[in-house]
Amino acid sequence: xxxxxxxxxxxxxxxxDLFGHVNHARVLGLLExxxxxxxxxxxxxxxxxxxxxxxxxxxxxxxxxxHLTVVSSVTRLGRSSIGMRQELAxxxxxxxxxxxxxxxxxxxxxxxxxxxxxxxxxWSRWLVE
Numbered sequence: 269x270x271x272x273x274x275x276x277x278x279x280x281x282x283x284x285d286l287f288g289h290v291n292h293a294r295v296l297g298l299l300e301x302x303x304x305x306x307x308x309x310x311x312x313x314x315x316x317x318x319x320x321x322x323x324x325x326x327x328x329x330x331x332x333x334x335h336l337t338v339v340s341s342v343t344r345l346g347r348s349s350i351g352m353r354q355e356l357a358x359x360x361x362x363x364x365x366x367x368x369x370x371x372x373x374x375x376x377x378x379x380x381x382x383x384x385x386x387x388x389x390x391w392s393r394w395l396v397e
Contacts (some may be wrong), residue, residue, distance in 0.1 A: 270393050270394065271341075271394065271396065272339050272340060272341040272394060272396065273302070273305075273306050273339070273340045273341070273393075273394045274338070274339050274340075275301065275302035275305050275306075275337065275338045275339075275340065276335050276336070276337055277298045277301060277302070277335070277336050277338055277340050278335050278336070279290050279294075279330045279331075279334065279336065281327075281330055281332075283330060284329075284330050285333075287328070287332075287372055289327040289329055289338075290327075290328040290329065291324065292372055295328055295356060295363070295364055296320075296322070297339055298336075298356060299319075299354050299356070299366055301338075302308045302338035302354060302355045303315075303317075303323045303340065303352070303354070303370070304307070306340060306394065307384075308387055308390045309385065310387075310392075314348070314372070314374070315370045315371065315372060315373060316370065316371050317368060317369075317370060318349070318369045318370065318371045318372045319365060319368055319369040320367075320368045321366065321367045321368070322364055322365070322383060323364060323365045323366070324331050324364050325357075325361075325362050325363055325364055326361060326362075326363050326364070327363070328358050328363045328364075329358070331384070332337060334358075336355075336356060336357070336358055337357070338355070338356050339354065339356075339384075339394055340352060340353070340354045340394065341353050341354075341390070341394055341396040342358070342391050342394040342395045342396065343367075343395075343396060344366065345388060345391055345392060345395060347381075347382050347385070348371055348372045348380045348381055348382050348383060349369050349371050349372070350368065350369070350370040350372070350391055351365070351367070351368075351369055352367070352368050352369075352370060353365070353367055353368075354368070355365045357368070358386070372387060383397075
């Protein structure tokens, strides 16, 4: 077990909206980028997002050249599902927290599939107690 996965992200000026903060949909994209960076690259391995719950705790603001980090942890490994928690912070303060369920998915069969031992080992690297 190695603990949480930290994925660096950089905002773009175009991520801001009329109100001058980063749009809520863009920060969800940052979370997705971090999840996909964690994904198993083995051919045939695939995940889909089955559930997403987000708490927006404070605004995120664009600042030229600023790098933020999405911290992701696996909270549960089921037979075919993965519980995950992600957090994005700015200025040392959490800006959003998300809890989600990912499902191991067989795209050819268009159905969920039990994780193999290799897939379970892949995701368990980020499993936290």
